[in-house]
Amino acid sequence: MDMSTDVRDWLQQRGADTVRHPGGTLYAHLCRVEERLGKLGHSDHVCTAGLTHAAYSTDGFDLALVFWQDRGALRDLVGAEAEELVYLYGSCDRDRTWERLAETKQVADRFTGETRELTTEELTPFVDLSIVNELDVFEQAPAVLEKNRVYFQELFTAWRPLASAPVAEEVDRLFAVSG
Secondary structure, three states: OOHHHHHHHHHOOHHHHHHOOOOEOOOHHHHHHHHHHOOOOOOOOHHHHHHOOOOOOEOEEOOOOHHHHHHHHHHHHHHHHHHHHHHHHHHHHHHHHHHEEEEEEEEEOOOOOOOOOOOOOHHHEEEEEEEHHHHHHHHHHHHHHHHHHHHHHHHHHHHHHHHOHHHHHHHHHHHHOOO
């Protein structure tokens, strides 16, 4: 059994396949994010983070599969690099982070209240995971994009220099096609 299978089993044991989410279930969403990150050329640890990105809940989805204080459990399952990205994504206070991220390169932690400046190596996977997550939601629930089009177009334009080229191209396609 490979790690992806183990992680998928873990997600199902925690009920991710029973939680409603745009496009079906949280489990289906997590799997789509993982697969898309892989197709866009990301490493295994980024893809695994994509598969588990909502484990601690997120600022936009308030259901934890495991408590953030128990980071060791997820770290043991997915590895330190993937777990660190999952924590960063899940702990991100979007109101305090997203609009200024391109300028400050800082993420405000909604769990602890602390702010952390990301390295270049951390920034692109964080931005790509954030964008790919939203792209999946938009594709599954187009009304979400229509309601928030201006906000996300401005945000993703600001983030473009931080994103990988394949993810930036995905964003360009989305706004060219739906704009």
